[in-house]
Amino acid sequence: MIQLDFQVATDEVAQADLPTQAECVEWVNAALLEDWGMGETELTLRIVSKAEIQQLNQDYRGKDTPTNVLSFPFENPPGLVDLGEELPYLGDLVICAAVVLEEAKQQQKPLNAHWAHMIVHGCLHLQGMDHLAEDDADEMETLETEILTELGFKAPYETA
Numbered sequence: 001m002i003q004l005d006f007q008v009a010t011d012e013v014a015q016a017d018l019p020t021q022a023e024c025v026e027w028v029n030a031a032l033l034e035d036w037g038m039g040e041t042e043l044t045l046r047i048v049s050k051a052e053i054q055q056l057n058q059d060y061r062g063k064d065t066p067t068n069v070l071s072f073p074f075e076n077p078p079g080l081v082d083l084g085e086e087l088p089y090l091g092d093l094v095i096c097a098a099v100v101l102e103e104a105k106q107q108q109k110p111l112n113a114h115w116a117h118m119i120v121h122g123c124l125h126l127q128g129m130d131h132l133a134e135d136d137a138d139e140m141e142t143l144e145t146e147i148l149t150e151l152g153f154k155a156p157y158e159t160a
Contacts, residue, residue, distance in 0.1 A: 002028045002090075003042045010049040013097040018047060019115045027116045030147050031123035043126070044092040045119070053096040068103060069118045070094045071125035093122040109156075113148070117156040120147050 006021040019027075024045055032041060048056075050066040058064045060072075073091040095118055104114035124140055131137035145155045 001040060002032065003040060004028060005042070005044040007044065007046040009046055009052065010097050012049050013101050017101055017111060018097060019112065019119075023112070023115070024119060027119040027151065028123055030151055031120040031127075033124075033127050041088050041090050043090045043123075046092065046094045047097050048094055050096055050098050053094060053099070056094060066096055066099050068096060068099045069122040071122045073126045073128070090123075091126040093119065093126065095119070095122065109154075113153040113156070116151060116153055117144065117148060120144055 002025055004021065004025050006024060008018060028043060028045070053070065054064065054066045056070055057067050060070065071091065071093055074089040095115075100114055100118055101111065103109075104111045107114070121140075121144055124143060129136070129140045129143070131140045141157055145157065148154075148156050
């Protein structure tokens with residue numbers, strides 16, 4: 001189960017366009033793979049402005065543009081690993097509310113479904129999945145689709 005530090009650090013979108021903390025907890029729990037879903041896991045989810053995500057994207061990825069979601073997996077400091085004290089901290093997800101809203105409109109998808117997709121997508125990144133290679137992308141998209149349809153949403157990569 002997840003212990004979620006839920007932070008809303010933007011007023012660029014209406015509160016009604018944001019998911020609730022309870023929804024986020026449900027979506028994160030659904031995205032936890034076996035290793036993470038077995039015990040108590042901690043995660044920070046920060047919902048931010050375009051300016052904040054653009055700065056983070058520039059600082060960490062060298063891309064000077066807003067993006068929908070950034071994932072920052074936690075890495076144990078070497079001293080703790082040496083002591084065998086693995087911490088249950090999965091990492092940080094940073095999601096731009098305005099970008100998610102724009103994408104949902106452009107893709108003609110329900111806003112809540114797109115929020116769920118971004119959270120599931122980001123959580124899979126935190127657990128080591130990626131989509132740089134075609135095989136990895138296929139595996140990640142298949143898993144996202146399974147998780148989201150189990151949650152009652154349409155497959156996220158189908159066009160409207």
